[in-house]
Amino acid sequence: MFESRKRHHFSALALLALAGPALADTPDPETIIVTGKALDLPAGQRAFAGDVLTAEDVRTLASGRIEDLLGRAPGIQQFRRSDSRSSNPSAQGITLRGLGGNASSRTLVLLDGVPLVDPFFGYVPLAALPPERLDSVRVLRGGGAGGFAAGAVAGTIDLTSAGPDTLGLLSASALVNDRGESELSASLAPRLGSGFAVVSGRWDRGQGFWTTPQNQRVPASVRARFDSWSTGLRAAAPLTPDIELQARALLFDDQRTLRFAGADTGASGQDASLRLVGRGAWQFEALGYVQARDFSNVVISATSFRKTLDQRRTPATGLGAKLELRPPMGDGQTLRLGIDWRRQRGEMQEEAYSAVTGLVTARRKAGGVNSDLGLYAEHDWRFGPALLTLSARADRWTVAEGFFREANAAGTVTTDRRFADRSGWQESLRGGLLVEAAPALSLRAAAYTGLRQPTLNELYRPFTVFPVTTRANAALENERLEGFEGGLDWTPLPDLTLRLTGFDNRVKGAIANVTIGPNLRERRNVDAVHSRGIEASLAAKLGAVSLDAALSWLSARVEASGASAALAGKRPAQVPRLTASTTLAWRPAERWLFAASLRHTGAQWEDDLETDRLPAATTLDAVAEVPLTQHLLLVLRAENLTDAQIITRNQAGSIDLGAPRTVWAGFRISM
Template sequence: MPCTLRPAALIALLAGASLPSLAYAEEAAPDQIVVTGRGLDAAPAAVAYDVQDIDKDRLAVAASSRIEDALSAAAGFQQFRRSDSRASNPSAQGITLRALGGNATSRTLMLLDGVPVADPFFGYVPLSALAPERLAMARVTRGGGSGAFGAGAVAGTIDLTSASPDQLGLFGGRALVDDRGETELSATLAPKLGAGYLVASGRWDRGQGFWTTPVDQRVPASVRASYESWSTSLRAVAPLTGDIELQARVAAFNDARTLRFAGADTAASGQDASLRLVGRGAWKFDALAYVQARDFNNVVISARTFLPTLDQRATPSTGIGGKFELRPPVGKAHVLRLGADWRYAEGHTEEDVYTAGKITGQRRAGGTNRDLGLFIEDDWTLGPVILTAGARADRWSVRNGVLDSVLSGQASTTVYPDRAGWDGSFRGGAVVKLGGGVALRGSAYTGLRQPTLNELYRSFTVFPIVTRANAALQNEKLRGFEGGIDWRPAAGLSFSATAFDNKVRHAIANVTVATNVRERQNVDAVHANGIELGAEAKFGAFSLSGSFAYTDAKVEAPGTALDGKRPAQTPRYAASATAAWRPSPRTTLAITLRHTGAQFEDDLETDVLPAATTLDAYAEVPVAGPFSLVLRGENLFDEAVVTRNSGGSIDLGTPRTIWGGVKIAFR
């Protein structure tokens, strides 16, 4: 007899489900199955750590519509440089929290639906591929992590959750243009198919960009920071049984930019795929596997001759990984998590060296990194007290490191020794609910981060500074503790305060070793302590949210010029506040005030990046049927935001920019 598959079963078939699972999906009544598209719920003691949730409404009002600006709602979030992802080198898009920076690699773990998103070679985050309009929430957890993929979370974790059709609607799109003629187009299609759903999305941004070079420093070779980027993704969620769902995702992106000088072109691209099974029965589990293919290229132009000095023409890399987490039924008072994760990164850089505009040499360098982690964590609820403790063991390895070079006709090969070892980490904490909406919390933790392939093998130039790789780098290790209070005196009103002390031992920093020469080295430690404040108020259609971070960070390197100095690119103060009015579901007016304190360009504190305060605005109002008018304003004060200062040669961030366009939404 003929067989007809319902749409939910068809999605599961395309995602690779077995025939018995399909048969169950066909037999089960759709009204008995609920899919969420999310992972397992957060454990009860997640609030023992300093956690800030940025909801979809707050993500949506970022005036630049860039994920890095949306995440700045969590004060202390930063990239290595202040530039947004339209006017920065992608390799500088490392993200961190708590001023635990010092170089351009991420010390904060970023996940999208449970999958690590950092580039497997560089460790930077492809920010232009993460569109805020596709997300339901971002959860920012400061402090070290020891759960799944915890190796790498030395400064914290940012967990992004994709939006579902209930949040997106059947179809949504928007088209905007700014006062420089730059454009932004995006769309999502999110049909419900049986008990499951499908979300297809795409975005295209392009423009001539703004002048990053001040007027008095421009030369005939100076150009605007032009850019063109696109990203697309397809995500399917389908039930396999009444309490097991399958989540599948494929995505691709490309991001091309020109920075400072004609010919200084850079580009990053990637293709990702992942499968995830989430079980919500008595034995809860979360299993996922992913693969990433990435590439990067970059041309360095001399600021004296305006000819190429280096063409990093390709940096192909592959990341493969997965995890399995199990939550067995051990009683209502306990949430026990057991699991393992594995990550593999392979990649190399291919470079042409130029002299007087002609190729005079070539380099090829790279290797592989591996990490296998085993973790266990338990939350124990005792009335108003929640206790948590967890441990993690990591088996790491650095292998196959090699540098092949041909310079001035002379060929050489350097093979670096393989290394491997075990490292352990833990975290523990407690939450005590005192009544009256008051809760006290405290935690302590350790953590681990393995050097990236970029730090180990790839040298780079931001003219005139050359930064050398170092294949002998050790793992970074975190020790930290914190205490805080959360107060919810009434519905819609909350306050939080946290004091912390974090130290990253063997921190990898770009250390000045000669004039215009730096090298990646392990310093004794980067030590940061400070306070973080947060507040949120919702009164009917009006909301106000804000956060503030004060961080006293310093490098501990006795006997060197670095000792006692602040890490490069780390401000002492950061604050963000957003006020919004939403009188109806389709009407929003919002303003965001953001302040970043002064910071130093370099490790020796010779070049200052002054403090900057910016004001952004967002407005959305319905005009006819499904159409709405959207207006956005970036940096309305036209603040001169210095993003780079190398001996007085500076780059500037986004000037005042006004966007206007239309949005369409069909529920």
């Protein structure tokens, strides 16, 4: 592990070395603008349902967690309600529109153009994404056909890092809560000639809150302790007046304890990327990245409170590249041509223990390699008040080198399975039409298809959430999306915008955790998950007061037959029918802020057979920022002010709880 960390720290230094010459050789800063961002999205993207969250939304966030920021956009949800202080990281899959059947992400999540999901598990490392480092979050719903779009069966979440214009030269904050937990964050963003660099870091630690209800606690019960840090490095520099080089590195480590003493889980990673962006007549974007991730998890028996499983390591690597070209076209037209490639390799290493004796009973390894090569083209046309976009994508996917090996305590191999390699081509299509029916009203309609490949975790790794064991399934097939939507964007006043969308999405071959026996499930392709619903968002401003609201109502049902027929007509696990949020903010003067946020999550089912219910939960948060000097702010935050009970897990009455009332106080410096 130490050698691995040294190699990836070296990768970060190498990025600086590559950016250094460009930063030193700086043309006239008055003629060169370096953004550190990707090419602008084509106008045709407006034909699809979308929302944008900004740095101002981050200021009104009481928890300081990225998952709560994402929850303000209609229809975004994690697999479980737990936040990134008290959940197992492998459950941090993100999806939209109820199109999930397990914890894997159905949404393509990008940070500065780089896919973020873990190469083995398919989860998003939420604790490594402090929202204060972001300039914007763009949510685009529906299947994708652009770069890295294999995996975007529910949509795309595009995170853009903040630069000096948003961060300032120096910003730092320190907060502590009523349990003695702390949050420290800082960034330095100097301009270097015509370019810039950003160095940032965050450290969160604390004893955590009780996730176990008081009447279920035993001597082995503990709080959800957490200790996580992340550091980021970005640099952007001009190579010519029209071309800029962007470099990024991210390092993180996240340690948590869940429910019982010794039930420790950890996730770490080292990511690096280079991106070349050309904004001349022939626009282009070239990107390459590397990821190194690891995961560990200890399972404690809920009856003997001994260690029953030690998933001591799950090393995984991700490699990827993208090249997109936009040739000059006539007025009102945009053409995108691109190719992308991704490769994920990972291996689970674990030991099983007897809950009675505490001795090793088995040692297991499992893993494989998934890859995807995609070709895509997209063309936008404007015809007077109408905007038409059409795109196509072809993916060459492969599943290779899959294996599962188990040995007994003496080292004798008892199971040694090698799975046949598989590959194929799959196409995805997307089209949208936007009509500016009036100066304040736009109407839109879209249809699309898409795909998601099973993760290495789903294919090869079994797991247990006591008392239920879920088997892997190396025969899983790709998920396939078919969907359409229609909606409107209405701006009757400059500071009043309403967005409304109705959708019908169906994921064929959706992967779900299917009950096949008492306390036994298996990952299987069901016939489909079919979701229909309405999404709405409202943004209004009256002087110093602003209101942002979002609502998602959906009817999601499983279509199943054969061995999975018991699921037919049931709602997918962990999917609420209704979610809604609203934030009311008052900014009486520059740098002053008072805000309150109300969020409601409807009832949902813990399991596929709808036997264990998670009741609805409504929470109220509040934030205040008061300037003390020109550069110093007093920050007060309160999560779950009413101390509402949030049940995040219910396995036959064994319950986990979400964050209780938590009050934070601290200071923020900005220069």
